[in-house]
Amino acid sequence: MTSLFKFKNTFLLALILLFSCGNNQAKNETPTKQLIEKPVQPIVTGAENYEAYLPLLEGKNVAIVTNQTGILRANAERKEIHLVDFLLEKGIKIEKILAPEHGFRGKADAGEHVTDGKDSKTGLPIISLYGNNKKPKPEQLKGIDLLVFDLQDVGARFYTYISTLHYVMEACAENKIPVMILDRPNPNGNIIDGPIREEAQKSFVGMHPIPVLHGMTIGEYGKMINGEHWLANGIQCDITVIPCLNYTHEKFYSLPVKPSPNLPNDKSINLYPSLCFFEGTNISVGRGTQMQFQIYGSPLLPKSDFSFTPKPNEGAKNPKFNGEICWGENLQQSPVLHQLELKWLLKAYKEYPQKERFFSSFFTKLAGTKKLQEQIENGLTEAEIRDSWQPGLNQFKTIRRKYLLYQ
Numbered sequence: 001m002t003s004l005f006k007f008k009n010t011f012l013l014a015l016i017l018l019f020s021c022g023n024n025q026a027k028n029e030t031p032t033k034q035l036i037e038k039p040v041q042p043i044v045t046g047a048e049n050y051e052a053y054l055p056l057l058e059g060k061n062v063a064i065v066t067n068q069t070g071i072l073r074a075n076a077e078r079k080e081i082h083l084v085d086f087l088l089e090k091g092i093k094i095e096k097i098l099a100p101e102h103g104f105r106g107k108a109d110a111g112e113h114v115t116d117g118k119d120s121k122t123g124l125p126i127i128s129l130y131g132n133n134k135k136p137k138p139e140q141l142k143g144i145d146l147l148v149f150d151l152q153d154v155g156a157r158f159y160t161y162i163s164t165l166h167y168v169m170e171a172c173a174e175n176k177i178p179v180m181i182l183d184r185p186n187p188n189g190n191i192i193d194g195p196i197r198e199e200a201q202k203s204f205v206g207m208h209p210i211p212v213l214h215g216m217t218i219g220e221y222g223k224m225i226n227g228e229h230w231l232a233n234g235i236q237c238d239i240t241v242i243p244c245l246n247y248t249h250e251k252f253y254s255l256p257v258k259p260s261p262n263l264p265n266d267k268s269i270n271l272y273p274s275l276c277f278f279e280g281t282n283i284s285v286g287r288g289t290q291m292q293f294q295i296y297g298s299p300l301l302p303k304s305d306f307s308f309t310p311k312p313n314e315g316a317k318n319p320k321f322n323g324e325i326c327w328g329e330n331l332q333q334s335p336v337l338h339q340l341e342l343k344w345l346l347k348a349y350k351e352y353p354q355k356e357r358f359f360s361s362f363f364t365k366l367a368g369t370k371k372l373q374e375q376i377e378n379g380l381t382e383a384e385i386r387d388s389w390q391p392g393l394n395q396f397k398t399i400r401r402k403y404l405l406y407q
Contacts, residue, residue: 043253044245046182046219047083047150048072050090053180053242057092060145065098065129065168069152069184069257080256083150083182084122095144096125098136100151100164134204135167141175149181152259153218155188156273157197158205158366161259162221166207169225169237178238183219183405187269190215190249192400193340194273196392197368206368211389211396212340213273215249216403223403241405248406261315262292269293271331274341280363283348284310284326288319296344297328301351306330342382349376 046053047070064070070083087094097104097119104119104126117126127133127140141147149168151161165181172179194212208230214221219241226236247253258264263272272293278285286295288310295308299321307327310319329344352358355377364370375385 041246043185043247043251045072045184046242046244047086047184048075049182049242049245050086053182053240054090054092056180056240057087057146057148059093061093061095061143062087062146062148063096063098063141063144064094064148064150065100065164066148066150067099067104069255069259070150070182071257073256083148084119084124087148088122094122094124096127096140098127098129098140098147098168100129100161129164129167134164136171138171138175141171141177144177147172147177147179149179149218149222150184151218152184152255152257153186153221154259154263154269154272155186155191155213155215156276157194157208157210157212157214157368158276159259159272160204162218163204163207165218165222166225166230169222169239170231170235173231173235173237176238178240179222180240180242181219181222182242183217183244185244185247185251185253186215186217186249187253187255187266188213188215188273189252191273191338191340192393192397193389194393195367195369195372195389196396198370201365201368201370203365205365211393212368214396214400216400217244217405219243220400220403220405223405224400227403228399243405249404262287264290264292265294267294267332270337271334274337274344275331277345277363277366278348280360280366281345281348281358282352282354282360283328283358284308284320286310287316288313288322291330291332292316294332295328295330296348297326298348298352299324299326300353301327301348303327304329342385346376346382 064084066083072081072083072086074080084094084097118124119126129136147168149165151164153159153161169179191213192211192215196211197206197209199209216224222239222241225231226239231237254266255269263269275285275293275296278296283296283298286292286308289295289308297308304327306329307325309323309325310321311323312318349355349358359373363373367373372385
């Protein structure tokens with residue numbers, strides 16, 4: 001019995017030592033793995049990649065196309081600062097600021113006339129590039145050696161900053177002024193979707209034959225404008241793109257500043273390409289609330305568990321259905337979109353009691369084609385509509401590939 005007892009104890013001790021060694025080995029593996037894993041590198045925007053462009057600006061008379069999104073975020077070396085202030089601190093000679101839709105400070109309504117003026121902080125003259133002056137005039141570029149373009153795009157065809165880029169490049173090409181684009185990530189990443197704009201529907205919300213979601217940064221897009229000879233008479237602009245660092249189209253990018261008054265957060269930016277179609281209908285997308293482009297509704301839609309009442313606010317001085325109760329849907333908790341979504345548009349049309357009043361003429365401009373309205377009115381399913389886009393999307397993807405700076 002004594003020998004058997006000793007054997008059992010010895011066996012148990014061996015098992016304990018075996019498992020103990022195994023556990024120690026497992027514990028020791030974790031820090032080893034942590035040591036070999038690469039740390040996540042933060043995305044650096046073109047504006048923050050200043051070592052690449054400051055030498056190119058020295059001694060030049062510079063004009064800047066920018067707005068409230070033209071910031072360099074805070075880091076260990078500096079506090080958050082606007083590009084204009086940063087360049088002035090570095091001794092760069094800025095002659096004037098050119099501001100797109102919504103103005104230099106980004107507070108004007110969509111489509112609102114923005115007058116020229118002067119920046120109260122720097123005293124620099126501000127020229128509006130909206131309304132009747134979308135394209136800079138020769139006298140507005142007189143004496144400029146180089147134009148810097150820094151606007152945060154959101155990857156949608158009808159978001160007008162890429163139209164401003166077109167006109168700026170065209171004016172600079174005609175006046176032999178080089179353009180420097182400080183690139184910024186596309187918050188809608190690599191989504192390529194929607195109908196291709198047809199030539200008959202060319203407008204400021206659809207300058208080029210591209211889908212609704214183009215999946216490019218604004219720097220890549222500038223290269224495409226040049227390469228596809230989309231400027232007047234096929235001229236080309238002398239452009240330099242200052243790239244983002246540590247960026248790919250697969251990476252999520254949260255904007256540090258809202259790009260326009262009615263895109264207040266990441267959810268609105270993600271939903272914007274899909275919900276913007278409602279701007280060409282008798283449906284509200286929440287302008288005049290704090291949930292812009294995250295909800296939709298109308299006084300004529302069936303009563304539901306969700307309603308809202310638009311009232312004037314920043315970016316919507318006279319919102320659609322001002323003061324009226326709108327019934328609809330709250331999409332704030334919806335999953336992140338990876339395509340252009342049509343289900344809410346189709347649902348609203350189906351439930352709308354006065355179908356002849358559902359669409360406005362602006363819908364065709366936003367869609368870039370008459371076909372989408374016709375398809376909806378004829379009762380096509382979402383799958384059938386999406387199938388009709390595929391030949392155009394495949395052709396665009398082939399063209400797009402030539403201009404990509406990031407994988």
